[in-house]
Amino acid sequence: MRDRDNYWLRLQGRKTSRRGFLAGTGVAAAGSAAILAGCGDDDDDDDEAPAATAAATEAATEAPTEAPTQAAPAGPTRGGTYRSWKRTEDMGMDPAVFHTDNQEVVYQVYNHLLDFQVSKGTFSMDGAVGYEQVDESTLVWTMREGMQFHNGDPVTSEDVAFTIERPPGLLASLGATHVPASTYDYFDSIDPVDATHIQENWVGPRADALIHRSRQYFGIINKKLVLAQPDQTGQEHVRGMAAGPYILSERNAEGTHLVRNPDYYPHPNPDDGFVEDGPYIDEYDVRIVADNVTARSLLESGDLDAYGTVDALEAEGLEGNENVAVEGAPAGGWAVLGFDGGKWRDQRAREALRKAFNYQAFINSIHAGNARLQAPLTIINTRFQRLTQEDLAGYYNYDPEDARALWEAAKSDAASRGPDQEKYDSIYEYVDIHTIQGPAYLAISDFAATNLTEVLGTTFEVSSADIQTWVSAANDNTDDVKPWGLLQSGTGVGGGTDGAPDASYLSWFDPAQYGSVAFNFRHDSPHPEIAEGSAHVGEQMLAQTQELDHETRVQIITDLQRWILDRAWGIFTLPMAAESYLAVSSRLRDYGKDDWFNAYSGNNTPRREAAWLDQA
Amino acid sequence: MSDASEAVQRPASETLLEQEYALPPEQRFNPLRWARREPAGALGVVLILIIGIMSGAAPLLNTTDPKSLESFTSDNLVGPSSDYYFGTDRQGRDVWSSVLYGGRISLKIGVVTVLVGTVGGTLLALIAGFVGGPVDFGLSRVADMLFAVPSLLLAMILDVVLVDKLPDLPALPAEELARVLAIAFFFMPGAFRIMRGSVLEQRSGQYVEAATLIGAGQFRIMLRHILPNITGLVIVLTTISLPAAILTEATLSFLLGSDAPSWGAELSGDSRQFFKNAPWLAIFPGAALAITVFGFNMFGDSIRDTLDPRLRGRI
Numbered sequence: 001m002r003d004r005d006n007y008w009l010r011l012q013g014r015k016t017s018r019r020g021f022l023a024g025t026g027v028a029a030a031g032s033a034a035i036l037a038g039c040g041d042d043d044d045d046d047d048e049a050p051a052a053t054a055a056a057t058e059a060a061t062e063a064p065t066e067a068p069t070q071a072a073p074a075g076p077t078r079g080g081t082y083r084s085w086k087r088t089e090d091m092g093m094d095p096a097v098f099h100t101d102n103q104e105v106v107y108q109v110y111n112h113l114l115d116f117q118v119s120k121g122t123f124s125m126d127g128a129v130g131y132e133q134v135d136e137s138t139l140v141w142t143m144r145e146g147m148q149f150h151n152g153d154p155v156t157s158e159d160v161a162f163t164i165e166r167p168p169g170l171l172a173s174l175g176a177t178h179v180p181a182s183t184y185d186y187f188d189s190i191d192p193v194d195a196t197h198i199q200e201n202w203v204g205p206r207a208d209a210l211i212h213r214s215r216q217y218f219g220i221i222n223k224k225l226v227l228a229q230p231d232q233t234g235q236e237h238v239r240g241m242a243a244g245p246y247i248l249s250e251r252n253a254e255g256t257h258l259v260r261n262p263d264y265y266p267h268p269n270p271d272d273g274f275v276e277d278g279p280y281i282d283e284y285d286v287r288i289v290a291d292n293v294t295a296r297s298l299l300e301s302g303d304l305d306a307y308g309t310v311d312a313l314e315a316e317g318l319e320g321n322e323n324v325a326v327e328g329a330p331a332g333g334w335a336v337l338g339f340d341g342g343k344w345r346d347q348r349a350r351e352a353l354r355k356a357f358n359y360q361a362f363i364n365s366i367h368a369g370n371a372r373l374q375a376p377l378t379i380i381n382t383r384f385q386r387l388t389q390e391d392l393a394g395y396y397n398y399d400p401e402d403a404r405a406l407w408e409a410a411k412s413d414a415a416s417r418g419p420d421q422e423k424y425d426s427i428y429e430y431v432d433i434h435t436i437q438g439p440a441y442l443a444i445s446d447f448a449a450t451n452l453t454e455v456l457g458t459t460f461e462v463s464s465a466d467i468q469t470w471v472s473a474a475n476d477n478t479d480d481v482k483p484w485g486l487l488q489s490g491t492g493v494g495g496g497t498d499g500a501p502d503a504s505y506l507s508w509f510d511p512a513q514y515g516s517v518a519f520n521f522r523h524d525s526p527h528p529e530i531a532e533g534s535a536h537v538g539e540q541m542l543a544q545t546q547e548l549d550h551e552t553r554v555q556i557i558t559d560l561q562r563w564i565l566d567r568a569w570g571i572f573t574l575p576m577a578a579e580s581y582l583a584v585s586s587r588l589r590d591y592g593k594d595d596w597f598n599a600y601s602g603n604n605t606p607r608r609e610a611a612w613l614d615q616a
Numbered sequence: 617m618s619d620a621s622e623a624v625q626r627p628a629s630e631t632l633l634e635q636e637y638a639l640p641p642e643q644r645f646n647p648l649r650w651a652r653r654e655p656a657g658a659l660g661v662v663l664i665l666i667i668g669i670m671s672g673a674a675p676l677l678n679t680t681d682p683k684s685l686e687s688f689t690s691d692n693l694v695g696p697s698s699d700y701y702f703g704t705d706r707q708g709r710d711v712w713s714s715v716l717y718g719g720r721i722s723l724k725i726g727v728v729t730v731l732v733g734t735v736g737g738t739l740l741a742l743i744a745g746f747v748g749g750p751v752d753f754g755l756s757r758v759a760d761m762l763f764a765v766p767s768l769l770l771a772m773i774l775d776v777v778l779v780d781k782l783p784d785l786p787a788l789p790a791e792e793l794a795r796v797l798a799i800a801f802f803f804m805p806g807a808f809r810i811m812r813g814s815v816l817e818q819r820s821g822q823y824v825e826a827a828t829l830i831g832a833g834q835f836r837i838m839l840r841h842i843l844p845n846i847t848g849l850v851i852v853l854t855t856i857s858l859p860a861a862i863l864t865e866a867t868l869s870f871l872l873g874s875d876a877p878s879w880g881a882e883l884s885g886d887s888r889q890f891f892k893n894a895p896w897l898a899i900f901p902g903a904a905l906a907i908t909v910f911g912f913n914m915f916g917d918s919i920r921d922t923l924d925p926r927l928r929g930r931i
Contacts, residue, residue, distance in 0.1 A: 361685060
């Protein structure tokens, strides 16, 4: 009897028991784990790992397209489907209302008067064949002949004039639009002079008018069809609304599909980015892919033509894949923590946050040790940037003791204020860092929360949402405080600039734009110091856009930047990567990698009709 | 008889009873003998103890608190080495530290969840099984309804909904408390159904009839007679539910993320895109999870065999 209690005897006489099954699978799992662990790095090269990373990164930068170029044909070939991705469905189709996750439509289905090549600072003519700046406040466009909308309607000067003058009306009818008022608030009138000429009359000079005209808001739209819509927008996008190189053939929860416009107009003597008989690519297929990891897998397996920007570590991971080409490009974008001006009214609190931030640890951890400090005007907009890294280091210096002292002083004053001020002083108890769902965003916010909690002694926590919810939270003006404490945006790797300074960070401080809408630094702030400061920023922003002399304009911008930095105003700019990479398929050619970083050229769908796919 | 003689006689009768019903020495619980009889269970205990002690003593084991600024370093994605036993992640954080600290969260939530789920399910089963009638019917139908809802989805919804509504407890912040309640809710119908069957079985026992005849109240019968007789099943249920609870916690952390380091959270998010080039990011948290679940499975199965030999070997 005792023998039957022996485990081994029982085991012998047993068939497959639950325990046996569990044990077997457990041992198999542990064994597999151990074998895989053995495949990891060994002890010998741990000291060399960062150097190896850097070397591999360099290799990825210098010779990323070696494999595909071996088979590259002599010249461009026509055809093929460009496959890209986006995270979520678009919010709408009207280019003057939405610019979130609809950029393949905004830039490929719609066309513009011209395109701006940020890397070269030059304009390429598209819907226009030329323009004349008659005087400081008069601009005349000459339209390209033969353009027609996708339903066959001819594109007239009336349509173009309507396109340019439409945004202010949208602002009035919809109550809000993402188009900054400064983009069009200088219009006096827009007049179609004849069948091919349109005259813009402004109330005064505007330095960046041409750059603005290349932005998505001014996608040429069919006046007749828009006026026929109940809300007079192109949000539903009936066919015939646009005149661009591609026609929207499908739009659903899986993504969008674009097909070549057979009646697209030719570009004789084309400028950079265009070709006479373009575009070369037949179709666009933009899938909705919820997360980066899946999108990256698609790229690696050869099912995606554009993944987008990656940092040095990601670039290293893609090295050697024959389906992928990784190319170095100027680092662009931004990474910021925006203050809610309703709560961060005390300059000491804002300065405390800036001094509490461990820049070197952030650069080491997030950007693998290779990053630059950011000014209120992005440093990649070099034509307007005079502040050096040394200048910026004077403002962005880690000093935890001083930070804590400033924070405690601000907190002490807040405690002495009455309970009616409680909602404005909640940051001294708890700060919600609100960010977008995505690994890079979360990594930045996680670092910031850990860092600031540790140094300032107040709890900073991260909350995240999809892009559309995040935008809603950013624009939530139902109260004079925001539902968040700090708004995190950007990764400091991708993104970019459109070349106009007021749309390259500076707009974030502008009380006529994001400064007010997103960050509560507004003229009508309940806090007098915020209202007064906003008035100053607004005046200087206007002054720089009206200044046509470049050097004078740069001086205004530099003074404004110093004013912002002296007061830790508006948003807190985080260091950005010093180098960046584009991950695309090895069959994609001539896609204009430098201008990919034009923030308004379209996420993973840049407007470049010269791009082609190697079908070999 | 005098009171004094009664006082003398009572201990004597108790001693006799003890002698009559006392287990012979060879039948008393002996851990070493149990380990020989149930080596797999003993292995499970050893694994659980190793993981538990290492997680508990994490600050003493050459680690850096993953929630400290110090944990962020420039050694991004460095492989396992003498400096970083399990390598580092994308942000230069030590995976060894994350695994050990993550074990604290995973084990804590797993254990608390099962306790809450099993105790809650058992109490409801006692009430339903003993009171019967509409109470039993109502509770059983609620359990049936909950079975009809995809349980993981229910747990995810509960987790998201509860997290902003719960207070931070001293040892259980709101996020962890929400996760505990979400998973416990997930387990409770199962525990209820199993325990209710056992309560019904016990209720028809002769000892219950005897207790009823001598005038014992229902509450007393429930607590003093039935509960002790189903305790073995409660223990078995607890031990076999633990691995499932730990896995569910890991699943929720994987899907929903977690502010605190946990094994499931380490396998999700940014880490995933580096698994191919930095496999240690998946291997070590995954292995810790697998070993813990394996340990609890072995232990639970052996406990079941020990407490209820009739079930030995059945799947």
